[in-house]
Structure formats: structure tokens, C-alpha cells
Amino acid sequence: MAHCPQRCEAIVLRHTNYGEADIILTLFTAEFGLQKGFARAARKSRKRFGAVLDPFTQAVFQWTSGRGDLWLLQEADLVNSRIGLRSDFQRLALASYGSELVTLLLEDEEPHLTIYELLFSFLDYLEQGGQLKIARLLFELRLIYLLGYMPHLLHCSECLKIFSEESIRFDSVRGGSLCLDCAGSMALDVELGTVGTLARSLKVVHHRFNGFQFGEKTIREAGLILDQVLHQVLPREPKSRQFLTRE
Numbered sequence: 001m002a003h004c005p006q007r008c009e010a011i012v013l014r015h016t017n018y019g020e021a022d023i024i025l026t027l028f029t030a031e032f033g034l035q036k037g038f039a040r041a042a043r044k045s046r047k048r049f050g051a052v053l054d055p056f057t058q059a060v061f062q063w064t065s066g067r068g069d070l071w072l073l074q075e076a077d078l079v080n081s082r083i084g085l086r087s088d089f090q091r092l093a094l095a096s097y098g099s100e101l102v103t104l105l106l107e108d109e110e111p112h113l114t115i116y117e118l119l120f121s122f123l124d125y126l127e128q129g130g131q132l133k134i135a136r137l138l139f140e141l142r143l144i145y146l147l148g149y150m151p152h153l154l155h156c157s158e159c160l161k162i163f164s165e166e167s168i169r170f171d172s173v174r175g176g177s178l179c180l181d182c183a184g185s186m187a188l189d190v191e192l193g194t195v196g197t198l199a200r201s202l203k204v205v206h207h208r209f210n211g212f213q214f215g216e217k218t219i220r221e222a223g224l225i226l227d228q229v230l231h232q233v234l235p236r237e238p239k240s241r242q243f244l245t246r247e
């Protein structure tokens, strides 16, 4: 049965060797979400696919439907290889972590243009020498927000009191920020300034990474807050996290 080839842009998230010469790619697309693509004999002849098989590469793939959900990749035109990412281990580790979060948190085949734009601008920022702490903070924050997991920040999650200048705490399981009356002793101590910075950062369009500055304390507290939220929503710990350092 003949199938018409389709075309669509994708970012390569993973590359797995299969059999003697084939490759299976995990692809993320704006239109079709996460997909698996089968590149037959791609290790014997790199001619058809050239440099597009490596992680973090963005390319326009042409495919036909295969058995099940697998795309049979026919050819690809390179958009951006992001070769600069591969020369710095910490940048590469953070790019892998970002890709793994997308793989873990999105449903297969769920289209998501904004998260596609978020991922490729995050990878671009990393490749162009952006600051790692800023890249991680903004990527995690925006991913949580765009997937609808954002905790309460500027008011108490339980009594709904709006904060003005007081000390606050944070507990993602209880919904987010907490006033001292509601918090008890178990919740995380954070400054109101930190949650204020997170809330303000979300007002900037999701694909812009340049132009942000955060203090050390904000980075540290925001990291603890985002870790709590991610721990709550992820199905398992990302394997790539062990290669990252928060500080």
C-alpha cells in the first residue's frame, strides 16, 4: 500500500542504534508532538540523512507511515545542527536534561507549538553561550507553566491571603506559597522576592532567554521551588539530572 510522504520540522531528542545499520530517532515536532522515526540503513549510508541524526539537531523530515506509530523516515533537510553544543559538557548535559523533561512530561503525539518553541530557543541560547543557571531556571519554570502545573506564587495557597512584604514558605504538594500562619514548620523557607521574580519572569514571552539577570539567592531558592514542583509531576527522576550541578 502506497502512502504519500509527509513533511514536518522536528528536533531530534534521542538517537538509538537498531539492528546492524538502522537508527530509531525520538523526534519532537510542533504539530505531532513526540514521535519515533525509523531511519533504515542510516548507519551504512549517511547520504540520505547527513548530519541530521544527532540529538538537538533541527531538521525538516519527510516520512511515510509505518507499522504502528513508527514514522519511516525518507530524507531530511538540515535546519540547525547546533554543533556548538557538543563542545561543552555542561551545555550538552543541560540540553539533554531539557530534552528529557519534554520526553517525560508530554504525552506522545500531543501537539504543542509553544513547548516546541521553548525547547528550540533554550537549545539556541545554550549553543550561543548563554548562562547555564538562567537557561535552566527559565526552561523549567516555563515548561511547568505551559503544562499547567504552575503553583500559587504571590498569595497563600491555603488562606489565599495576598502577600505584601512578609516572610513566606513554599510547599508544592500543598499548592505553592504559604503564609507563616498556614505553613507549619515543614515547608521550605523562601523570600517573597524569589516568587515575585518567578511570577514576573512568566510575563516575558516563552522563547526569549536573553536579557535576564538573577541574584545568587534567587537562583538557589528558585531551584529548590522548581525541584519540588518537578519532583511532584515527573513520572520518574530524569537520568540526565545526575550530570547537572545547580550551583
Ligand SMILES: [Zn+2]
Pocket: 156, 157, 158, 159, 160, 161, 178, 179, 180, 181, 182, 183
Ligand atoms: Zn495562609
